[in-house]
Amino acid sequence: MKRVVSVSLGTPRRDGTSEVELLGETVRVERRGTDGDVDRAEALIRELDGNVDAIGLGGVDVYLEVGGDRYPIADGVRLRDAARRTPVVDGHGLKDTLERRVVEDLARAGRVGPGTRVLMVSALDRFGMAQALTEAGCTMVFGDVIFTTGMDYPVTTLEELGKLARRVLPQLARLPHGMLYPTGARQEEAPDERFARYFEAADLVAGDIHFIMRYLSGRAHGLTVLTNSTTESDRASLARRGVRSLVTTTPVFQGRSYGTNVVEAMLVARLGPGAGPERYMELLDRVGLEPGSFDLEVSR
Amino acid sequence: MTLIESLDAFASRFNANERLRQMNRDWNRTIAIDVEGEPRCALVLEDGHMRVEPGAPSARDIALGAAEPVLVDIFGGELGPTEPYLDGRLTVQGSQEDVLRLDFLSMLIWGE
Structure with a gap:
């Protein structure tokens, strides 16, 4: 089983877990809200680093891309860089x-x-x-x-x-x-x-x-x-x-649609780091996962 | 440029921008300007018009505090407010929404 955790700056009241079958392998998805506390989110990412297959970043982007220009978001970059072994994604690839x-x-x-x-x-x-x-x-x-x-x-x-x-x-x-x-x-x-x-x-x-x-x-x-x-x-x-x-x-997985960071983290866990948007879409199409x-x- | 001159320049650019005036016509605020902890003057926004008032204001919705050259650079368009805010040279007090709105105004007035 693959394990994915989304570390979110949102409220923990939205926390939940789901299990999704992706091409014969179960991916367990978990969301953990940190109530807007960036320090707590950073500590959680360090704790998860190396112990899960992918980490999603919720409630913050690593960068924004507008009209071909990229603008790094300071808090997002800080959270991404808190992990050294496990890939951290913010949903941008998807x-x-x-x-x-x-x-x-x-x-x-x-x-x-x-x-x-x-x-x-x-x-x-x-x-x-x-x-x-x-x-x-x-x-x-x-x-x-x-x-x-x-x-x-x-x-x-x-x-x-x-x-x-x-x-x-x-x-x-x-x-x-x-x-x-x-x-x-x-x-x-x-x-x-x-x-x-x-x-x-x-x-x-x-x-x-x-x-x-x-x-x-x-x-x-x-x-x-x-x-x-x-x-x-x-x-x-x-x-x-x-x-x-x-x-x-x-x-929609078990009644809820997760953020793009969660879905990208699931796909990275299943496909490995380095898979880009094209392979993500291929996999989503193959398993018939469609918008809700x-x-x-x-x-x- | 003196502090009052830079504030006048800021207010003039605001007042010359019809769209900004329209969009802020309901945002009546007194922005106190403190130099090294001492009240010096205020920017007063009223019915979509901005003016500079010397002296300590009787009430304040937002307070900006810094050394005079930092404030001159910010209101004169030489320095964005974010950098001195993040490195502690500029202190800002007020509701988060008001502070962010003032930040936006400054960027829209002086950006590019």
Whole structure:
């Protein structure tokens, strides 16, 4: 049996384990939240190093890639470098490929296209998805500045997003990650409805589940949510707030869709380090692991 | 450049940017500027307009403290706020969201 642990800066309340069969071998997947405590996450990675087959990094990226430029995230680099023997992955090797493909599938199915109004709560951490939705002809609002700083500063084009990244990411990436992203207990705060109008004006909301949960009002009638890491409790909460359907870019294992870091760690554990996005997708296709799709009206 | 001149330059760039003014019209804040621990002046944001007020402000939402040359460099666009914040030359007090918003403003005003 292979063993994979995702060390997350998120709340431990989302911790869980699953066992997945990948080409005749069982992979045991475990998530351990550290409540936004980077020191604790680093200590845990050191403890796991050499004792598991792969480690995923949750709630933080090692770097962001926007328009061909890479911006290392100080806390992410620190956590990756805490392990010397076991490969540490943040989902980057999969995110771009998998998320683009899901959008292309949605476009082929007629679920997104010209006229679809999309709010991406965070696009700097998933530029591939932002590009794919733009290429599909959707009308975009990128909410990175709005949901990170509370400043009502919508960005509507990839060009402006790239320009924004060049201006702010070299500096912001050096700040403690908890300043930029809801980690730990902040993931469980009551919804903030200051920007509800952006959700009400959208047909589809895409991006990080924690930003979505933090700002989604209870008036999201008919909305589709496109994200990755979700639990049964997230789905119930989305349904209560009026979300009609949920698409997860990662497959669903025993009731939950894990983050891309978990799926990449599973694939690395099975294929060995050095396998890239192409081999990841080949394996996912061979074992028939597909994105998740939920009709939440049924569960309401 | 003096501290007041650099703050004036910062406020002028903010006020000349219609989009930034619009986006911050509901963000009324007093940003106290402390030099070596002594209140020196404040940046006051009110209804999308920024002004510099000499002297100690009567109330403060955010407080920035540093040696005068560091503050001059930050508000004059010579130095981003992140580096002196991380190495301890700049202290920042305020809500996390306000601090990050001010950081963004500075980068949007002086970036590139």
